[in-house]
């Protein structure tokens with residue numbers, strides 16, 4: 001009946017499966033706990049889908065539609081700012097007869113509603129927001145500088161400490177080569193820009209989808225705040241369909257560099273469950 005989902009475990013021996021299996025178990029426990037504590041919101045909150053409609057939705061993502069969506073993302077998410085020329089063209093395109101509202105008039109009722117909606121409170125708020133936006137940039141730069149100063153030298157939590165041999169082995173040498181090599185020589189799709197990344201983080205409620213740590217807890221080596229990585233589930237860095245993207249913290253992202261095939265299946269299964 002319907003679409004058969006293949007378990008990510010299928011065809012794997014116990015031995016090769018073990019690491020991913022353990023990680024999956026731990027992850028699902030954390031997820032359950034966070035749901036209980038109300039820190040995670042179910043993805044389908046407010047809209048309960050029947051099994052039938054879930055299957056339908058999954059089927060709707062045909063390879064053709066995936067390709068089309070991907071193309072759409074390219075044009076939507078190139079991240080290039082609109083040029084002045086482009087903005088003018090756009091404006092002209094919607095002028096006069098070309099505007100969808102051309103020839104139509106708001107009813108008196110609508111006009112009244114529009115007027116009323118600008119209450120003095122809303123006006124005040126609007127003015128405040130504009131002001132905040134103007135000074136926000138400066139304030140955050142200042143805060144960043146202060147935060148940096150606090151972490152220099154003795155104040156840094158890693159000050160005077162050394163990585164153990166084991167850790168060094170893990171983070172350098174061949175492992176690091178695999179990792180870096182994978183990144184620097186594979187081209188990312190043009191649409192894989194900050195905007196798309198941020199959308200995925202938002203979709204994932206700013207939590208690593210493996211250990212569910214919140215982005216606010218993540219730090220760089222230098223103890224600076226670190227954003228969640230966006231992982232390409234099938235390891236194809238040009239496939240930037242949102243269904244192929246998932247937020248992971250650096251630790252969990254590193255884990256995925258081994259047993260790639262298993263991790264691909266595992267996260268595909270995960271993402272499938274989200275729709």
Ligand SMILES: [Zn+2]
Pocket residue numbers: 208209210211212213248249250251252253
């Ligand atoms: Zn994680």
